[in-house]
Amino acid sequence: MSSELTRTVQARLGLNGRDYHYYALDQAPGGTQLARLPKSLKVLTENLLRHGDHGLKEELQAMVDWLKHGHSEREIAFRPVRVLMQDFTGVPAVVDLAAMREAVKRLGGEVEKVNPQSAVDLVIDHSVMVDEFANEQAFATNVDLEMARNGERYAFLRWGQQTFDNFRVVPPGTGICHQVNLEYLGQTVWQQDTGDGTLICPDTLVGTDSHTTMINALGILGWGVGGIEAEAAMLGQPVSMRIPEVVGFKLTGSLREGMTATDLVLTVTEMLRNHGVVGKFVEFYGDGLASLPLADRATIANMAPEYGATCGFFPVDEETLRYLRLTGRAEQQLALVEAYSKAQGLWRNPGDEPVFTDTLALDMGEVEACLAGPKRPQDRVVLSRVPQAFELARGQSVSDSAESRLEGEGGQTAVGCEQAQKGTPFHLDGATHHLRDGAVVIAAITSCTNTSNPSVLMAAGLMARAAVEKGLTRAPWVKSSLAPGSRVVTRYLEAAGMMPALEALGFHLVGYGCTTCIGNSGPLPESIEAAIRKDDLTVASVLSGNRNFEGRIHPLVKTNWLASPPLVVAYALAGNMHVDLTKDALGTDKNGKPVYLKDIWPSQKAVAEAVAKVKTDMFSKEYGEVFDGDERWRAIDVTGSATFDWQDDSTYIRHPPFFSDMAAKPAPVTDIESARVLALLGDSVTTDHISPAGSIKADSPAGKYLQECGIKRKDFNSYGSRRGNHEVMMRGTFANIRIRNLMLDDVEGGETRHYPSGEQLSIYDAAMRYQDEGVPLVVVAGKEYGTGSSRDWAAKGTRLLGVRAVLARSYERIHRSNLIGMGVLPLEFSGDDSMESLGLSGEEQLSIRGLDGLNPGCRLTVAITDGDGKTREIEALCRIDTQDELTYYRHGGILHYVIRNML
Template identity: 55%
Template sequence: MTTLNQHLSTLTIKGKNYQYYALSSLPADMKRLPLTAKILLENLLRHSDKPYVQTEDIQILAEWDTSSSTDTEIAFVPSRVILQDFTGVPAVVDLAAMRDAMLDLGGDPNKINPLKPVDLVIDHSIMVDEFAREDSFERNTKIEVERNKERYQFLKWGQSAFDNFKVVPPGKGIVHQVNLEYLARVTFIDEQYDTPLLYPDTVVGTDSHTTMINGLGVLGWGVGGIEAEAAMLGQPVTMLIPEVVGMELKGKLPAGTTATDLVLAVTQQLRAFGVVGKCVEFFGDGIKHLTVADRATLANMSPEYGATCGLFAIDEQTIKYLALTGRSEKQIELIEAYSKAQGMWGSEAQEHAEYHATLAMDLATVVPAIAGPKRPQDRINLNQAATSFSDWITEQKELAIAPDKEKGRFDSEGGAENIGSKTSVSYRHNNQDLDLHEGSVVIAAITSCTNTSNPSVLIAAALLAQKANELGLTVKPWVKTSFAPGSQVVTEYLNEAGLSKELDILGFNLVGYGCTTCIGNSGPLPEVISNAIKENDLIVTSVLSGNRNFEGRIHSDVKANYLASPPLVVAYALAGNMKIDITKEPLGISNTGTPVYLKDLWPSQNEIQEIVTRVVNKSMFSEKYGSVYDGGEIWENLDPVDADIYNWPNSTYVKKPTFFADMPAQPEPIKAIKNARCLLKLSDSVTTDHISPAGSIGKETPAADYLRDNQVSLKDFNSYGSRRGNHEVMMRGTFANVRLKNQLAPGTEGGFTRMQPSGKDMTVFEAAQQYIAKDIPTIVIAGKEYGTGSSRDWAAKGPLLLGVKAVIAETYERIHRSNLIGMGILPLQFKQGEGAITYSLEGTEQFSIQAVEAGQKQVTVEVEKPNGEIVSFQTDIRIDTPNEFEYFRHGGILQYVIRTLL
C-alpha cells in the first residue's frame, strides 16, 4: 500500500520550490501513454486518498492496454468549471435553491459554494436584431439586456453571493475565446500548501465546444448541467477510461487555404472513421506549422467530428501564444518547466505513445472547401459547391414528390413538405424592385468561436472586402450580413490595420461579441424577404463561419446552410447565390465594367501574415482583459442585489425549483415502484434533443399556455434556452419535441401520449399532471441508445418533475444514464437481445419494480397487462459504481451534497 506522499516530487524554478505528483513514480512505462491518459492518470494519483478513486483504477490506467476497449469507470476531478449563460442560469438556480434547502434543514446556507473556480460568460443571448448599421452593436446589446434583464439580475446576484464564482458581463466575447485568451491557466498552482502544488489545468464546461481549449494543451470537454454542478461542488465526473485515437498531421497547408478548410477536412475524415466517445490527439511534424489559433479551430470542432476532445501538446507555439495574450512571465516559465518534468511537453510527450488507432493527414492535400447543407462533416470542394447544391435541390424536390422514401421529410402534421415550388420571386425592398432566386444567400455571417479566434482568417476576410470595395463591388441587397467576433481584441487589430471600415462598407458591421448565427440567434430576416420565401416555398441558403449547420438551426426560413471560412463568407455575400460557382464565375462587375473573380480578391499568405505580425500585439489583450469583469453602464444599472439568500421574485425566467421541497435531513429508505404507468414508449436513438426542451416555444404548447397565463405576450416568449431557469416552463417542454414519436400514442408526432387506462390522447405534460394528482408513478420504456446527443441536464430534470421514477431501455448513452441517477431516476436495462417487443409490451400495462439495494445488479420487473395476465422479467440495474448508488439513495447528487455539508 503506497501513500500519496510517495508520489510527490520537487521542482525548482528560479530558486523557488514547487511540488507535484510525478507520473514517473509509478511502476509503469509512462512513454507508452498518450497525453490524454497522462493527464487523467495524474488526476487519479492526486486524488487517490478520496473514496471515489480505487487503487486498481490507477493500475489499469497506468498499464494502458490498447488491445481492447475498457469498461473501467474512473473519477475525473476538473480543476475548474466554465459556464455560458443559457446553461449556466439553471446551475446557479440550483445552487440558490440548495442554499434555501440548507436553511430549511437548520444548516449553514453559506456552505453552498463552488469549491472550484467557476467562470460564467454571458455570450449566448445576443441576437442579430440590427445589422449593417454603424450602431448595430450598441442597439443589439441594449435589446439583449432589456430582453434578458431578469436573468442577468439573477446572475449578478450569484456573482456577489457565491465564492469562487465570477461573471463576465455581456458584450465581452464568446465563452470559448475568453477561455482561450484569458481564463485558461494551463498549469494550476495551489498555494494552500507550504510548498505550492502544481498540476494540469483541466476544465469541464456546459457547452460542447469547451473543447476549443484543447488547442492550448488544456484537457477539457463539454458536460451537462448536472455534471457541471457536481464538479462545482467538489464531486467527480465519472467516465470510462477513454479510447485515444492519434491523428498524425504532416506537411504544411498550401497557399490559398485556411484553417477552416483544414478543420472541415479533418471533420470529414474523423467522422468517417468513427471517434464518437473517444479522445483524439493530434501529433506529427505538421503541428509546428499550426499556430495555437489554428489548433483551437481544430479542437473547437471536436463535437462535430464526434470526439470527446481533440488535444494538442504544449510546445513552443503554446508559449508564444501565452506571451502574446498577456500571461505573466512567471506563469509561462512554470508551465514549460512543469510540462517537461511530467513528460507532457511537445512532440516528446507523444513520440512513443500507443494509441487505440492512428490516422494521418497530409496538410498539403487540403483544398478550399465548404460543408453542408445540413451537417458539418459533409465537406464539399469549393469548385464543386454549386453543382452539389443544384444536385441537392433536385433530390429534395424528388423527395417532396415521393415522401415515402427512406429519406423523406415531413412537416409537423405528418404530411410531405412542399419544397421549392418556385425558383424565382419578385419583391420590392428599400424602394428597389428585386428578384429573389432559388439558392439566394440570405444570411452571410462571420460568426462563432470556431474561426473568430483566428487572426489569419479574419484579416483575410477584411482584405478580401478591401479589394472588393476598391473595385466597386457590393453585397447583394437580399443578404443579411453580420460580424460577431468572439473577442474584443479582434476589432482592436482590425482597427489598427485600418480594415474594420472595409468590412463595414460591405455591411459586415459589428453586431455583438457572442454566439449568434451558429446557435440560431441570427435574428429576423427583413419581413418582405421572409414573406417571399415562405409564401413561395423558395429554397434559400445561409453561409456562416460557424461550426454547426443542422437543419432548422440557423433560421427557420433557410433550408440549406453552409459552413465556410470568413473570406468565403464575404465572397458568397458578393455573389449572392449558392448556384454560382465562385471558383469560375464572377462575383460581380467592377466600377470599370469588367468581371471580378474570386482570384482577383483573394489575398496572398504573405500579405495576411505581414498584417497579423504588425498589428496583433500583447497590449491589446492586456487592455481588453484588464476590464473583462466590468459590465459598463447597462450592466451596472441593473438593480443591485446584496444577499446570501436569493429573494425569488415573481419571474417567468427564474423560479425556485421544487427539487428540494420537503426534503428530510436524512434520506428515506428506497421504495419499491408499484403499479406504475408508462408515460412514453419510445423506439431506438431517442436523443436528449427529443427529451429536453430547446428552440422556440410553440404558441400551441403547454409552455405557451403557462406564459400566457402569466401575462407574457407571444412576442416576448423568447426561447426554451433563455427560460432554462424556470422549471415550470421546462417541464412543460419536456418530451415535447415536434419530431418525437411516442408509440403509446400511434398516429401522433410531438409531445403527446395516451392516458391509461382511459386511452385518452393528451399532451405528455397533461397526462403527467393527472398521474401525479392520483399518486401514480410513471416510467419510460425505450429502445437502443436512449439519451444520445449532447448532455442536457433538463433531459433528466424534466422527466423527474413529470413524475418519472424509472427508465427501462435496451441501451443508454453513458452521460444521460449518469444524469438520470443524478436526479434520482432509476435506470434499468433490458437483458441483451431483449426489449419491449420480447414481452409484447405496449405501454398500456402496470409496472412494479422491487426496491433496489447497494451492490444489487439485477431487479425483477412485474407487469400486469390489461387482461390481467402477469409477466415478469429481469433487468440490469445501471447504477454502476458505489458513488452512483449514494447519489441515487439520496434522491440525487444535489441532495447528497446538501446532506454531506449538513
C-alpha cells in the same frame, strides 16, 4: 493527499528564484511504464496521484495495465481544478445553488456550506440576439435589448457573484466563454498556495458547455458536462468516469494554398465520426503539429462534441508558449509551463509516439475546401458538390453522410431546374425581389469555433475588401452578421483595416456572443418570412459555427451549412446554395464582368501578413478589467443576503421544486410499474430536440404560460434566457418544432398520444394529465439519444414531466450522465432489440423490475404489456456505469446527495 505514497512522490521545482512543488509521475510506481501513456492520460494520472486515496496503488496499476490493452474497466474519480460556465447553463446552476441553500436551511444545516469549492468562472455570452443587423447601430441596439430583456437574470447573477465564494462573473459584451477561456482564463499549469508553499499541477476543468473542449488546444484537459454534474464538481464532488480509450490522430504535412482551418476541422470531424470515438479521448500527435497554429488547434479541439469524443487534446509545445506569450500571459507563467511540462513528461517532442488504443492519420495536404450540412456537422460536402447536396437534402433523411449520398450522381447539377428558378416576390427597402428555393437568408460569422482564429477572420476581411473593390454587394435577402468571440477580434480587424469592407457587405458587429450558432439569429425581415411561409420555400443559413441541427438556427430555415468565415462572405454575395462557387460567378464587377471566388480569395501570404498585425497589447488592454463590465452592468443594484429573495411573479427566476419534498435520508428505490410511453423517438435525437432552445412560439405551452403571466409576445425572449424558470422550461421540453414522435403519423413538433384515451395532446399537457392520474412515464428512443450540447434542462425537464426512465439503443455521454444526475434511469436495449424489432407503437405499458438489486451495468427485466393485455419480457442493460452514479441515483439525484452530505 495524506497517504504515504503521495508523500513519497512529491518533487520540487526551482524557477527564477521561486520554489514550487508537484506530484512527479516518474517517481510513482510504474513510472517508467507510465511515461508511454498518451499525454492526456498522464494528466488524469497526475490527478489521481495528487488526490490519492486508499485505492491509489490499484488505480496506478490500472494505468499501467491500460498500456497492454488500450482500455480499462477501472472506475476513477477526476477532480478538475476549475469549472467554466456560460449564462444559459450558469443561471440554472446558480438557481440550483440558491435552492440548495433553501433546502439546507429548511433541514437545519449551515447555509454558508453551500459554496463552490473549486474556482468557478461564468461568462455571459449566450443572451445577445441578432435583432438589428447590417448597420452601424446594430451592436449598441442589440446590447440595449439584451440588457432590457435580461435585467432580472443579470441582477440574479450579480447577487451570486457577491454571495458565493470562488465565483466570478465575466459581464455581457465581453466575449464567448471558450475564447475568454483560451485567451485569458486558461493557465496550462495551475498554481495553488498551500501550507507547504506553491503547489503546481496541470490546469484542468469541466464546463457547462460541450465546447469547453476548445481549451484542450492549450494542453489543458477539459470537457463539457451537464449543469448538474458541473454543480457537483464545484461543490467538491469528483467526476466519476472509467479510464477512457484514447484514439491517436496523427497529423502530417500542412494545408495547401487556399485551404482553411475550417476545411481541416470538417475533414477531421467526418473521419472521427466514421471511426467512432463516442466516449473516448482523441489526442493529436505527429510532426504536422509543428506547422499547426494554436488557433487552428483550437478550431479542431472545439468540435470534439461534433466528432463525438469526450475531448480532442493537443500536447504542450513551443506553439503553446508562443500563443500564451501573444495573449499576454506573464513570462514567469510561460517559464513555469515549459519547465513543468518537460519535467512531468507532458511536453511534445518531435517523433513522439505514445501508446494509443487506436490510431488514425491525415496528411493535411489532402484537405479540400468544404462545408458541412444540411443538418449535421459531420456531413461534410466538398465545395463543388454543395448544389447537389442541397437538392438531395430536400425532403430526405440525413442518416448517411451528405457526401456519401452524392456518390454515383454523375455530377448532375440542380442549377437551372424548374424548382430552383421559381421565386416568390417580396418587398424590402422599397424594392421588389424574388426569393427562390436555396436562397441564403442568413450568413453569419459567429461562434467559438472560428472566431478565435485570426487566420480565417483575416481571410474573410481580405475577401470582403477584394469584393468591395470590384463592386460586389451581398444579396438583399441575406441577413448578415459578425459576432466575434472577443473584443480582441474587432481590435485586430480594425488594426488591419478590415472592418470598412466587412461593413460594406453588411457584416457589421452585432455583439460578442454565440448568437446564430445557438439559435439567437433573431427574426428575419417580415416580408422574407412571409415569402418563405407562402410557398414553403427551402432556404438556407451559412454560418461559421459548429452546430447546424434542424430547427436550431431559425425555425423557418430548413437547411443549415457550416463554413469558414470567408465562405460565409462568399455565400452572402452569391445568395443561393445552387451556385457552384468553384465555377459559377458570385456576381459582376463595375464593368459588368463576372467575378469568381478565385478572383477575390486571398493568398496565404496576404493572410499571414494580416495576422501579423495581431499584437499582445490588444489582449492586455481588453482583459485588463475583464470582470468590471460597462456602466450598465455596474449600475445593477443588488442586496447582499445569504439566501435569495425569490419573487413569485418572476417569469425568469423561480424557486425550483427539485428539493421541496426532500427528506434528510433517501427513500428506497422501487420498481417502475405500468409506465406509459410519453414519446417514441428515432435515432440521433439531440438535446436540441429534447431541451427548450431558441425562440418561444406563441401557441406553444410555454408561450401560452407567458401570455397568462401578462408577457407580450415581443418580450418572450428565448428559452435559453428563461432557464431559471422551471415553469417555462418544463413546458418547452420535447417541444422542438422538428421533433418527430413516432406515436403519431406525419406530425412534427412536441405532440404525443395519451393512453388509454387515444387523444392527441402536447407532450406537456399529456404529462400533466398522467401526473394527475398517478401514472409514471418512460421515453423510448433509438441510437445516439441525447447527442449535442450539454443541456441540463434536457434532463431536468424530462424529470419534471414525470419520466422515470429512458430506454434507448445508445446514448451520448453527457446526456446519459445528466439523466442519472436528475434521478432518471437510463436503460439500453440488449442485443438486436429495438422499438422496431419489438413492434412498439407507444400504446404499451412498461414495467421495469429488479431496481432493489441495482448495480452498475446490471441487466433488468422490462415487462411490456400490449394494448390487448398480452405481456412479454425483455432484458435491458442498466446504463448506470459506476458506483458513484449508482449512489447519485439512489439519492434521487446528484445534488440531493450533496445536500445530504452537507447535513
